[in-house]
Amino acid sequence: xxxxxxxxxxxxxxxxxxxxxxxxxxxxxxxxxxxxxxxxxxxxxxxxxxxxxxxxxxxxxxxxxxxxxxxxxxxxxxxxxxxxxxxxxxxxxxxxxxxxxxxxxxxxxxxxxxxxxxxxxxxxxxxxxxxxxxxxxxxxxxxxxxxxxxxxxxxxxxxxxxxxxxxxxxxxxxxxxxxxxxxxxxxxxxxxxxxxxxxxxxxxxxxxxxxxxxxxxxxxxxxxxxxxxxxxxxxxxxxxxxxxxxxxxxxxxxxxxxxxxxxxxxxxxxxxxxxxxxxxxxxxxxxxxxxxxxxxxxxxxxxxxxxxxxxxxxxxxxxxxxxxxxxxxxxxxxxxxxxxxxxxxxxxxx
Numbered sequence: 001x002x003x004x005x006x007x008x009x010x011x012x013x014x015x016x017x018x019x020x021x022x023x024x025x026x027x028x029x030x031x032x033x034x035x036x037x038x039x040x041x042x043x044x045x046x047x048x049x050x051x052x053x054x055x056x057x058x059x060x061x062x063x064x065x066x067x068x069x070x071x072x073x074x075x076x077x078x079x080x081x082x083x084x085x086x087x088x089x090x091x092x093x094x095x096x097x098x099x100x101x102x103x104x105x106x107x108x109x110x111x112x113x114x115x116x117x118x119x120x121x122x123x124x125x126x127x128x129x130x131x132x133x134x135x136x137x138x139x140x141x142x143x144x145x146x147x148x149x150x151x152x153x154x155x156x157x158x159x160x161x162x163x164x165x166x167x168x169x170x171x172x173x174x175x176x177x178x179x180x181x182x183x184x185x186x187x188x189x190x191x192x193x194x195x196x197x198x199x200x201x202x203x204x205x206x207x208x209x210x211x212x213x214x215x216x217x218x219x220x221x222x223x224x225x226x227x228x229x230x231x232x233x234x235x236x237x238x239x240x241x242x243x244x245x246x247x248x249x250x251x252x253x254x255x256x257x258x259x260x261x262x263x264x265x266x267x268x269x270x271x272x273x274x275x276x277x278x279x280x281x282x283x284x285x286x287x288x289x290x291x292x293x294x295x296x297x298x299x300x301x302x303x304x305x306x307x308x309x310x311x312x313x314x315x316x317x318x319x320x321x322x323x324x325x326x327x328x329x330x331x332x333x334x335x336x337x338x339x340x341x342x343x344x345x346x347x348x349x350x
Contacts, residue, residue, distance in 0.1 A: 002061040003088055011056040014049035021045040057093035062086045065104040067147055069154045072096040083150045099154060103147045105214055108166050109140040112222065118162075124222070125171050127178035129186060133227055137174050138220040141166060141202065141213065149210035156209070165209045170216075173201040186221060194218070 025038040062068050068084035073095045075081075084098065091098060109117040112124040125137040143166060145153060157164055177198045181190055195218040203213040 004056070004059040004061040007052060007059055008056040011049065011052035014045070014052045018042070018045040018049050054093045058090050060084065060089045060091055060098050062089060062100065065102055066100045067103055067145075067150045068098040068100045069151060070096050070098055079151065079154075081151065083147075099158075101145055101150050101153070101159075103145050103150075105142055105144045106162075107140055107142050108162060108170070110167075110170070111138045111140075111219070112136060113138075118167075125174045127175045129178055129181060129183045131182045133183040134224050135178065135183065135186065136222040137178065137218070138222070139170065139174060139198075140217040140219060141170050142215040142217070143206060143211055143213050146207075146210050146212050153210040161209070161211065165206070165211065169205045169209075170202055173198050173205065177201065183223070183227065191218070191221075 021038070021042040021044075025042050028038050060068065062084050064086045066086065068089070070080040070084060070091055071078065072080055072092070074092060080096075110119070110123045110125055111117040112122045114121055117123045125139065127135055127137055129135060145161075153161060177194055178186065180197070181194055185191075186194055195216065198218065199213070199216040202216055206213050
């Protein structure tokens with residue numbers, strides 16, 4: 001409780017003191033007592049009550065989040081040109097009064113929810129898009145009174161600024177902005193742009209009426225039931241298309257993977273075939289080189305072939321027949337002839 005409130009309470013109690021003093025004086029008079037002794041008490045109570053009430057009428061305490069407009073019968077324009085700042089202030093009793101206004105941020109909500117906004121019931125903003133679709137907008141404004149322009153606000157709107165300025169300005173700006181966009185744009189790609197357009201328009205208009213917009217919140221956009229169903233079906237179709245596209249991509253990846261595996265196997269087979277071919281080529285070159293060496297050796301040593309041939313014969317070979325014109329002479333082991341046994345002819349008996 002501030003000082004001004006305490007003084008007002010004391011001023012109220014002082015009149016009870018006056019009433020008590022007067023009652024006591026009346027009781028003394030009824031009993032034929034010495035009323036003159038009570039008269040100073042009554043006069044003192046009245047003087048105290050007047051002083052406290054005058055003081056209470058002149059003291060004003062302004063809260064930190066407030067400013068006060070002084071309405072004065074002593075000023076030519078009927079008001080002081082400067083608003084009262086926070087703190088304990090003094091005005092001329094009975095000739096000046098004050099009207100306080102909050103300068104803190106205030107929120108004005110328009111919603112389809114029954115008890116969410118300032119107006120009970122469905123207070124959403126109906127608006128029509130560029131392509132003729134009906135939408136319902138839920139929105140909130142966070143605003144404040146411009147402290148430097150409180151006098152002008154009081155002269156123009158007094159305490160009617162919320163219903164007479166904030167509400168109609170916001171609803172008009174929302175309707176005008178929505179009419180510039182198609183419903184598809186509002187749903188997806190240009191919602192932020194729509195919100196910014198509404199914010200700029202409201203801020204401009206409120207500034208002309210001595211108010212400051214802190215923020216605009218586009219809370220919800222509701223469509224007609226028919227359009228909502230159409231949007232839902234479209235989203236389902238898009239999801240199915242995305243799923244089908246995913247399946248196709250998966251099949252492509254599997255096919256590419258199989259192709260790469262087959263390519264790898266083919267490359268491995270080619271590499272193996274090249275390896276075999278190179279091995280055979282190396283072997284053929286080696287054999288050719290060996291034949292060249294053998295030919296050179298035979299050329300220098302013609303008997304070498306005969307010797308090599310004999311070396312390859314089996315150990316049990318004792319006789320070999322060669323053509324009569326054969327140039328080769330083989331040193332075969334000497335064959336010992338078997339003694340011929342002559343059997344005598346039988347003698348005839350006469």
